[in-house]
Amino acid sequence: MAIIKNAARQTLGQLIGANNPPVVVPDDSQRQYAWGKREVDTYWADIQKFMRARRTGIQASSEYFIGPIVTITDDKITTRSLLDGQQRLTTSTILIAAIRDTLGTMASTEARVIANNIQRDYIARRDGRHSHPQYFLTLSLFDRDFFKDYIQNWNEATGRMAVTEQPSRPSHKLILDSYTSFKNHIISALDPIQSEEDRLDWLDELAECLVKGLVFVEVQTPTSSDANEVFETINSRGKDLSTVDLVRNFLMEKSRNDEEKERVNNAWRSLLDGFERREDIEKFLRHFWVARHGDVRSHSLYTTIRKELTHRFDAATPRYEVRTFAAELQNASGRYIELITSSTGVESLDSLLDEVRSLSADAAYPLLLAISDKVPYLQMVRVTQALISYYVRWTVVGRRESTLLEEKLFDLAKQISSGLSTEAAFEQITHWTPDDATFQSDFAQAPIPRSTQARYLLTVIEQHLRRNADVDDVVVAGATAVHVEHIYPQSPEPEFRLDEHSTWINRLGNQTLLHGRKNRIASNKAYPEKVDAYSSSSLLITQETGIERLWDFEGGGWRARGIEERQADLAKIAVDVWPVGARSDGAL
Structure with missing residues (x-):
């Protein structure tokens, strides 16, 4: 007390x-x-x-x-x-x-x-x-x-x-x-x-x-x-409670000399100078712990860390020191920053990490962090490709339970930290990934209401089409002026409104990519009024995926069947874009 x-x-x-x-x-x-x-x-x-x-x-x-x-x-x-x-x-x-x-x-x-x-x-x-x-x-x-x-x-x-x-x-x-x-x-x-x-x-x-x-x-x-005890009691229910702050206080309390305290301070300088937001430091600390020990919820993270480290620090025969933990934390923070900012220096991996960020696939980072501690960045490409395919097939398109995916990836990260090989992790992810027939069926029917996910899926398909056609993909890569376009408009004129409008509007077969100015011109118009914007686009997903099927030229109206047909064709392409395991193009 x-x-x-x-x-x-x-x-x-x-x-x-x-x-x-x-x-x-x-x-x-x-x-x-x-x-x-x-x-x-x-x-x-x-x-x-x-x-x-x-x-x-x-x-x-x-x-x-x-x-x-x-x-x-x-x-x-x-x-x-x-x-x-x-x-x-x-x-x-x-x-x-x-x-x-x-x-x-x-x-x-x-x-x-x-x-x-x-x-x-x-x-x-x-x-x-x-x-x-x-x-x-x-x-x-x-x-x-x-x-x-x-x-x-x-x-x-x-x-x-x-x-x-x-x-x-x-x-x-x-x-x-x-x-x-x-x-x-x-x-x-x-x-x-x-x-x-x-x-x-x-x-x-x-x-x-x-x-x-x-x-x-x-x-x-x-x-x-x-x-510290009074502080934790007072803050146990308040906003002032911060896992990062409490962990630092705890490490200072457990430090046996000034050298260890300085080691903790050096680690915290790295965190404060390396991350732009406090929220990112909180996220890193959880992902760092998950990568080594498996899943733990944010609200119980400090309690879990304190209990485990107290046991290790206070062991009769010291097996673990404060300076060791601080050094591991500092080292991991540098790699974590490189992973979340796609700045590893390995172009093929950084491109994949851009995809992870575009997908907001935070559940992937503990596993990526654990792998990065075991192998060079260049050797992470293959398993990262498999990880992205798993995430897209399971969560984004398949709309299956995301918490189950999290549990699996967090446990796999812990196994990697405990000695499991990267190749074994690759095989496990491949085993979890829905097969081609399931994915193609899921993709053919999937609505994608989140514009960030729709943009990601359409962009990666566009890049795949351009590689196959041996066309420069600079037009799409990193182009902020490229936007998601709803072919059948989100707010159509009353006479052109489809039955079950909400069912069709966010189907991926109804979405494509356009450059910003063309997107504004085409917005909410009937197909004949925006066909020029589509035909003059330099994007292959807009030129070559049968957008015209969405319009009934004889009847003068939108075709729901055309949305289904186009999405079924995109689904066939998607099987090759997000294969089970590693991608054929550039796989290591």
Whole structure:
């Protein structure tokens, strides 16, 4: 059970005020700044509501409880290490800085004096002109310098920030976005206020609401393990719970020396610098674990990791060290980024990885990650071809249970990590893949309502047709101007509307590819009005797959039978495009 030294009511001004011990986010805990527009806008709306209630003078409206924070304090409480509450304290400091900067741009001397006082009392102060500033809130190493540069290092003489650090991480952009959002909110609130005196009063009231009205409960603990236990308990049901953050905190807790802690920090730098979004880091961490241990749900990932690693780290005869896990994580993250961005350097594999991404086939990545740890990228081509065919035949066209496919692939990834050969994995995937007769039958009847999947299927068929015709395929590959066209329109004229319209509209036999301008010309028109767009297209799937069968030239209307006929022909081609196992063209 966690030991709690004290739990005390603290205003924001007491937590980050000049006469109180500074708050420091330790390098061995906490996450980076993570609040986005929704959280920041909600925070602003709450503060505005609180300001209005506070004006009533009612005692019950004089304070606004914003939640608990968890700190690790020394016996004399000369410093406070912040484990939980970073997002709220950081966001509050950003808002205080936005108030300071707004005051700094006003013409009056009084406004500049108030701005400087806010800086000295609640953000940072200097003991002399050439002394280093003392910051009342110091973030962890991943955001520390950027936060100082953009938020805290205020020049009292110029009323500006130095701004020499460049944003290099997603959290840096979020800090900038939060500051910009608060500045815009303040400008909008001040816009209807005419006199500068009234504007000063409003800004002064806003600052007072923050530093005197916002109330926290500071839970003080003696050690990091106590703080971690309280942190996990508080966050067990809240948004602040982050698997990535909790895993890092756990690894720091289990680190036996500074060297191991630095190894963990190096791994986390790689994650933060390598991925563009926090969501991608969360996804990688799950896929990394699944690749080694089999399926685990996102909501139980941290619990599972903690339990398994605790057992391994605490074994009487150490079989596994924190530094080892951190190194494996860092190494895998580099390969994972290359897989999801199709940047392995092997052209044939990168082309296949583009297909995986186009299909949004996330279930494939744990297996690909596991294989990439065992063989060179060049040797992954054949099994990746088989994997794509399995996914297309089973899920996209066959519309079979996707969770069953996931279970199989996740278990296969675990087997690969445990020593199963890549060739054995290839054979297993081939065994699972629906046979040609089944696939052709499925394809001939399949509706494909998702435009991304329809575009993928039609594009790969087009590339196949061009290879067989020995025609350059540059026209399609990577061409963002190529769009999916519904031949029988999505919104036809009433006199041309087919019975069971919704049945036919998303059948693949009713879809083709057109370049953007031609697609706009052809939209929602009857066939005779757009036949020129089809006949002049450079795309073979539009020229040579019998689109004219969809129109009854004698009766002057659309033919549902024509959709079936064209789709049946596409199904015959599809058997060769997505074969069981490896593709004949370029297979290794």
